[in-house]
Amino acid sequence: MAKIIWITGGSSGLGSAFARHAAAQGATVAVSARRPELLAELAAMGQGHIHAFPLDVTDEAATEAVVSEIEDRLGPIDIAVLNAGTHQETPVTGFKAADVERLTALNLIGTAKGVEALLPRMTARRSGRLALVASLAGYRGLPRAAGYSASKAAVIAMAESLKPELDAFGVTIQVINPGFVRTPLTDKNDFPMPYLMEPEEAAQRMWRGLQGNRFEISFPRRFVWQMKLLQRLPDPLYFWSVKQITGVGKTNG
Numbered sequence: 091m092a093k094i095i096w097i098t099g100g101s102s103g104l105g106s107a108f109a110r111h112a113a114a115q116g117a118t119v120a121v122s123a124r125r126p127e128l129l130a131e132l133a134a135m136g137q138g139h140i141h142a143f144p145l146d147v148t149d150e151a152a153t154e155a156v157v158s159e160i161e162d163r164l165g166p167i168d169i170a171v172l173n174a175g176t177h178q179e180t181p182v183t184g185f186k187a188a189d190v191e192r193l194t195a196l197n198l199i200g201t202a203k204g205v206e207a208l209l210p211r212m213t214a215r216r217s218g219r220l221a222l223v224a225s226l227a228g229y230r231g232l233p234r235a236a237g238y239s240a241s242k243a244a245v246i247a248m249a250e251s252l253k254p255e256l257d258a259f260g261v262t263i264q265v266i267n268p269g270f271v272r273t274p275l276t277d278k279n280d281f282p283m284p285y286l287m288e289p290e291e292a293a294q295r296m297w298r299g300l301q302g303n304r305f306e307i308s309f310p311r312r313f314v315w316q317m318k319l320l321q322r323l324p325d326p327l328y329f330w331s332v333k334q335i336t337g338v339g340k341t342n343g
């Protein structure tokens with residue numbers, strides 16, 4: 091049976107590529123983001139499989155209303171990919187709590203608002219799948235990314251915390267940790283991005299991961315293993331390694 095999938099942050103990058111891929115696999119896809127014109131373009135490409143539901147995920151009432159509207163119009167959501175998110179550097183010079191707050195409000199709390207809207211429905215049905223998009227940058231704090239790493243580490247922890255209880259309800263929760271993917275978000279980066287992946291390939295990895303039940307869906311594999319190794323290093327070795335790799339901290343600024 092064709093699945094009903096909801097993806098947030100569907101107007102560009104990973105979300106848009108995933109929506110197109112899922113539609114090509116025969117799924118019915120509801121896409122949300124703030125820019126309705128991009129969602130309408132995507133829906134027009136989707137040959138009836140993609141439906142636009144404009145939403146700012148930081149608005150709790152609007153999130154609840156959109157989830158309700160999707161279920162009324164398309165049917166119960168089988169899979170929700172909570173992907174809306176952003177990145178902004180938060181270096182030591184010019185560090186602002188307001189930047190951390192903005193990143194957290196979208197990446198963590200925006201995701202939690204989607205979870206809040208979906209949980210009562212999925213637990214009542216005793217079925218459904220939640221996929222929270224975090225990042226390999228959530229494994230450990232990365233230089234110049236205090237706000238981003240913190241928000242993504244929190245998303246991973248939130249998914250881990252929910253999983254044991256959700257298992258008992260028959261609801262699957264997964265975390266998606268991409269490495270670098272070429273999107274408008276990474277186009278801003280002015281540093282070399284190892285193993286940079288195209289969004290279409292990332293969308294395929296996400297799709298494949300959502301067919302299985304592994305808690306973590308992460309890619310590309312070689313980069314994942316390097317990041318997992320860094321994650322497990324003792325602190326002094328970790329800090330030495332990230333300075334060598336990124337060049338940050340060798341000089342002030």
Ligand SMILES: NC(=O)c1ccc[n+]([C@@H]2O[C@H](COP(=O)([O-])OP(=O)(O)OC[C@H]3O[C@@H](n4cnc5c(N)ncnc54)[C@H](OP(=O)(O)O)[C@@H]3O)[C@@H](O)[C@H]2O)c1
Pocket residue numbers: 098099100101102103104105122123124125126128145146147148173174175176177196200223224225226267268269270271272273274275276
């Ligand atoms: N690209 C990477 O290398 C990479 C790596 C690891 C993790 N990720 C994560 O993957 C996710 C997608 O990133 P991306 O690279 O595809 O970036 P992107 O191209 O900038 O896409 C971000 C999406 O989020 C939407 N969005 C932003 N604020 C929103 C809001 N308040 N409400 C609803 N939607 C909102 C944007 O649409 P509107 O502006 O239309 O709202 C857009 O569709 C993010 O969570 C990101 O942290 C990306």
